[in-house]
Amino acid sequence: MFRPILVVLAAGMGSRYGGLKQIDPVGPNGEVIIDYSLYDAKRAGFETVVFIIKEEIEAAFKEAIGNRIEEYMEVRYAFQELTMFTEEAGIPEGRERPWGTSHAVLCAAEQIDAPFAVINADDYYGPGAYKLLYEFLRDHADSPQNDYCMVGYRLANTLTDHGTVSRGICSSDANDYLQVIDERKKIEKVPGGGRFTEDEGASWEFLPDDTLVSMNMWGFTPAFLGQLKELFPEFLRRIKEENPLRGEFYLPAAIAALLADGRARVKVLSSPDRWFGVTYREDKPRVMEALAAKHAAGEYPTPLWQKAVDGDVEINYA
Numbered sequence: 378m379f380r381p382i383l384v385v386l387a388a389g390m391g392s393r394y395g396g397l398k399q400i401d402p403v404g405p406n407g408e409v410i411i412d413y414s415l416y417d418a419k420r421a422g423f424e425t426v427v428f429i430i431k432e433e434i435e436a437a438f439k440e441a442i443g444n445r446i447e448e449y450m451e452v453r454y455a456f457q458e459l460t461m462f463t464e465e466a467g468i469p470e471g472r473e474r475p476w477g478t479s480h481a482v483l484c485a486a487e488q489i490d491a492p493f494a495v496i497n498a499d500d501y502y503g504p505g506a507y508k509l510l511y512e513f514l515r516d517h518a519d520s521p522q523n524d525y526c527m528v529g530y531r532l533a534n535t536l537t538d539h540g541t542v543s544r545g546i547c548s549s550d551a552n553d554y555l556q557v558i559d560e561r562k563k564i565e566k567v568p569g570g571g572r573f574t575e576d577e578g579a580s581w582e583f584l585p586d587d588t589l590v591s592m593n594m595w596g597f598t599p600a601f602l603g604q605l606k607e608l609f610p611e612f613l614r615r616i617k618e619e620n621p622l623r624g625e626f627y628l629p630a631a632i633a634a635l636l637a638d639g640r641a642r643v644k645v646l647s648s649p650d651r652w653f654g655v656t657y658r659e660d661k662p663r664v665m666e667a668l669a670a671k672h673a674a675g676e677y678p679t680p681l682w683q684k685a686v687d688g689d690v691e692i693n694y695a
Contacts, residue, residue, distance in 0.1 A: 387428050404669075405668070414501065414502065421508045425491075475625070476609075482601075493597055514598075544560075555643035569585065612626045653668075
């Protein structure tokens, strides 16, 4: 049996961090958020990571992240390029923007030969989330159905004090299978939860603290790659009419299409962890304080990776 693989969406890092030379350290020994994701995934049992990047940042990415991670995990690379899988529908004139997260995963298909998890490169998900993901993928590797999963978070554990955010609001059935994801933009923190507007503030809708939201943390079997390959040309044809220069094919959109056709089911795994990310510059001090507290409490060694190598931290190979 193949061990589950971790797939990291990092193709946008070059534009966000100026070629990766300005990655923000958030840990007490200069660690960046992706260090914690990989460390937590390793502890949960993941031994292979696939980084999806743009080819032009390959050297900088390896220097900043990849080379040192090779000491602890098998590292593979996949490149997301605008021209990939566009032969049938073509590329709209003037299009430069990437095709989105579903396309990114499709671009990594040749590097994925086992059940796999997908995460964002710049989100802190917490160790419990990786344990849930790994165990689901391990237990459903041979499932005859297209059984996938999503790690959901309480809305209260994902909001910032410094502005609005976009979140996928999830609805599930009595057996915790996903029914709907509604993407809501401009959600701001308020007492007891959040609120969002779709008319520039003319009206607001309240969301309670315990509303389940998606933070783009998924688990799939390799069958999903074939489904993406079928869905992507139709998306391209539609986007050329609706939004040719900026439209993107996101993972929730692919999942929604499969759910609507009854071609997959998605188990919602509820994470007890708190999500962290630097959505706004003002978020960074809070993230640094939270991670420093976790180090101080013994949840992480300092420095993060060195003591794992020295054997001072027990790694759980599930």
